[in-house]
Amino acid sequence: MKIKPVSLFFLGKGGVGKSTSSALTALAGAQKGVSVLLVSLDPAHNQSDIFETRLSDKPKRINRNLYVSELDLEKWIRKYLRGVEDQVKRSYKYLTAMNLEHYFDVIKYSPGIEEYALLNAYEHILKEHKDKDYIIFDMPPTALTLKFFELPQISLTWLEQLLKLRQEILKKREIITTIKIGKKDFQSDKIITKLDAQISGYEKIKSIFSDPQKTRINLVLNPDKLSLNESLLIVRRLKDSALSVNRLFLNKYNQENSTYIVNSFPETPMLKLPVSEHPLLGLDILSAYLAAKETGIREIV
Ligand SMILES: Nc1ncnc2c1ncn2[C@@H]1O[C@H](COP(=O)(O)OP(=O)(O)OP(=O)(O)O)[C@@H](O)[C@H]1O
Ligand SMILES: [Mg+2]
Numbered sequence: 001m002k003i004k005p006v007s008l009f010f011l012g013k014g015g016v017g018k019s020t021s022s023a024l025t026a027l028a029g030a031q032k033g034v035s036v037l038l039v040s041l042d043p044a045h046n047q048s049d050i051f052e053t054r055l056s057d058k059p060k061r062i063n064r065n066l067y068v069s070e071l072d073l074e075k076w077i078r079k080y081l082r083g084v085e086d087q088v089k090r091s092y093k094y095l096t097a098m099n100l101e102h103y104f105d106v107i108k109y110s111p112g113i114e115e116y117a118l119l120n121a122y123e124h125i126l127k128e129h130k131d132k133d134y135i136i137f138d139m140p141p142t143a144l145t146l147k148f149f150e151l152p153q154i155s156l157t158w159l160e161q162l163l164k165l166r167q168e169i170l171k172k173r174e175i176i177t178t179i180k181i182g183k184k185d186f187q188s189d190k191i192i193t194k195l196d197a198q199i200s201g202y203e204k205i206k207s208i209f210s211d212p213q214k215t216r217i218n219l220v221l222n223p224d225k226l227s228l229n230e231s232l233l234i235v236r237r238l239k240d241s242a243l244s245v246n247r248l249f250l251n252k253y254n255q256e257n258s259t260y261i262v263n264s265f266p267e268t269p270m271l272k273l274p275v276s277e278h279p280l281l282g283l284d285i286l287s288a289y290l291a292a293k294e295t296g297i298r299e300i301v
Contacts, residue, residue: 003213005132011139012220013230017251019046020280021220022138027286029301030066034133038068039125042140045070052282076117115147134301146237152206153241163195209243216246223258271296
């Protein structure tokens with residue numbers, strides 16, 4: 001049975017051609033008759049310029065098989081903060097004297113908000129578009145993208161520690177009150193239940209990320225030293241999270257000065273995208289580029 005949707009991520013240094021490569025891949029898939037949703041997760045969106053049409057966070061139909069949207073990350077950040085606020089207010093109802101407003105002002109600036117919001121958005125998109133064959137993600141700058149991929153494991157490490165701590169608290173309470181806390185009480189403890197749910201949520205995302213049938217990471221680079229170095233860093237950091245790059249898109253390829261790039265990744269399949277004579281904007285030019293150039297893009301979707 002065919003697994004769907006397959007997530008195709010496009011990442012790489014700023015300006016290397018993530019948006020262009022993801023748009024070409026999305027179009028190639030749609031032309032072959034598979035259903036594709038292309039989502040820009042980069043807050044500085046480019047897809048509306050590439051497709052020469054107004055886009056929003058609601059997917060817009062571009063042709064029979066292709067939909068494109070641009071994520072409203074600010075909206076997802078607000079949604080995430082509201083969720084945290086509700087939860088804290090519910091948990092600390094009895095502490096009405098506490099200055100909670102002050103606490104929420106601080107939370108807005110705490111690190112990690114953007115990647116949590118991004119991960120929530122990603123989960124939502126996967127759930128909402130189970131009918132699509134491919135969901136193609138045009139990713140934000142490297143720093144945020146790496147945090148996005150690292151977040152499930154980081155969260156799991158924290159949650160597992162919190163779970164241990166909670167179990168110890170319950171055990172101590174058992175000793176102090178001499179009230180026996182059986183297995184059933186452990187299970188019905190609200191905090192443990194919540195932690196368990198979060199742990200299984202992050203485990204699920206982690207397993208999606210590391211399943212090559214469900215997730216493919218495409219790293220875009222140019223034949224230049226800076227994009228090569230950033231790509232090597234990306235490969236290393238992903239490897240630390242037990243993730244690997246499935247394919248390289250060597251964009252703006254030319255035979256003369258690409259040898260050292262090709263030799264730097266002996267084991268990863270590489271697609272070569274030559275420079276287009278025309279700016280790669282609009283469906284007609286994107287289609288003409290796909291038809292004229294031997295890129296191999298059509299073979300991967
Ligand atoms: N193969 C190509 N031939 C010609 N021009 C290209 C090619 N690939 C990309 N470009 C052009 O290079 C510029 C950068 O490409 P693109 O916007 O796709 O990069 P990006 O990685 O998404 O950038 P950002 O990091 O700013 O989001 C654009 O003007 C685009 O039209
Ligand atoms: Mg872009």
